[in-house]
Amino acid sequence: MAYGGTKSMASGLLFLNLIMYVVVAIIAGWAINYSIDESKNSLNGVSPPVRLFPIYFPIGNLATGFFVIFALITGVVGISTSLTGLRDVSQGYPASMMSAAASAIVTWTLTLLAMGLACKEISVSGRPASLRTLEAFTIILAGTQLLGAVSLHAGAHAAILETPIGGRV
Template sequence: MAVGRNIAAPLLFLNLVMYFIVLGFASWCVNRYINAQTAHPSMGGNGATGFFLTFSMLAAVVGIVSKFAGGHHIRSWRTDTLAEAGSSSLIAWALTALAFGFACKHINIGSWRGWRLRILEAFIIILTFTQLLYVMLLHAGVISSRYGPGYRDADYGIRGPADEPGPKAGTAVAGTRV
């Protein structure tokens, strides 16, 4: 079994659980924010709160969906499933990194922030780095086949014109018309 697969599988599960937690906290905070209940003891916020919550929810939803593709890839662990898992996890990481930037701005602006917003900030910061590690583990097969399926498999995508499947010889009956 590949080294990358042994490390990527638990990290996939950890990130999936963390993305669900982020989705729960961000959804609760967005509900309070929409209802203009920012004075709630566990809410608070500042000018960056709306953007931070929006991108946190978006990153969480895309991250959850990418973990389903990643689970399929880890189960089959082939080169053709790597493209699906790798691209969706890279998009999830990019959105998480964007939410990370808003989390940093949210912390930098200051003012009073409730415990749910602070937990959401912490989870987004942690997820940014664990998702990056997960993306790197998925693509570790590029370095060596020991770490997983790579892009340099000998038989992947290399077919000549003579290798194309065509009609089988001897199946047609000469002189008949259909």
């Protein structure tokens, strides 16, 4: 009985995280595209240390480059984790639930890394609204991904307990 509740909660959180990771990937992809397009115009007459980072971000502050790249990586990994997690939860086997739980933990650690960079970017200085939106989604995702990973672990534990042991004893 408890397995059905954790399975539906995990599915709901995985779907919510899927939508939010898609938004994060779209905004981070836009920020990288914008910086690539605008860096040609922004770098005229700039001193050499700015050219050390391959993508110069004309928006935001010095933490923006690292944050946007890690947010894009987190978004892509989160999308793949959510999609495979939804498939694994729908199968309902203990091994597939454990696989979904393990990949959710990896995605959560990447999300924590991006969240830490978002907090650093917030503390440095002001940013445009698009970056504030990306920061907010990343910080919220750190919490919802943790809830999803916990519910997947609980579902895996319940699936293991409810699996009948066959054979002779």
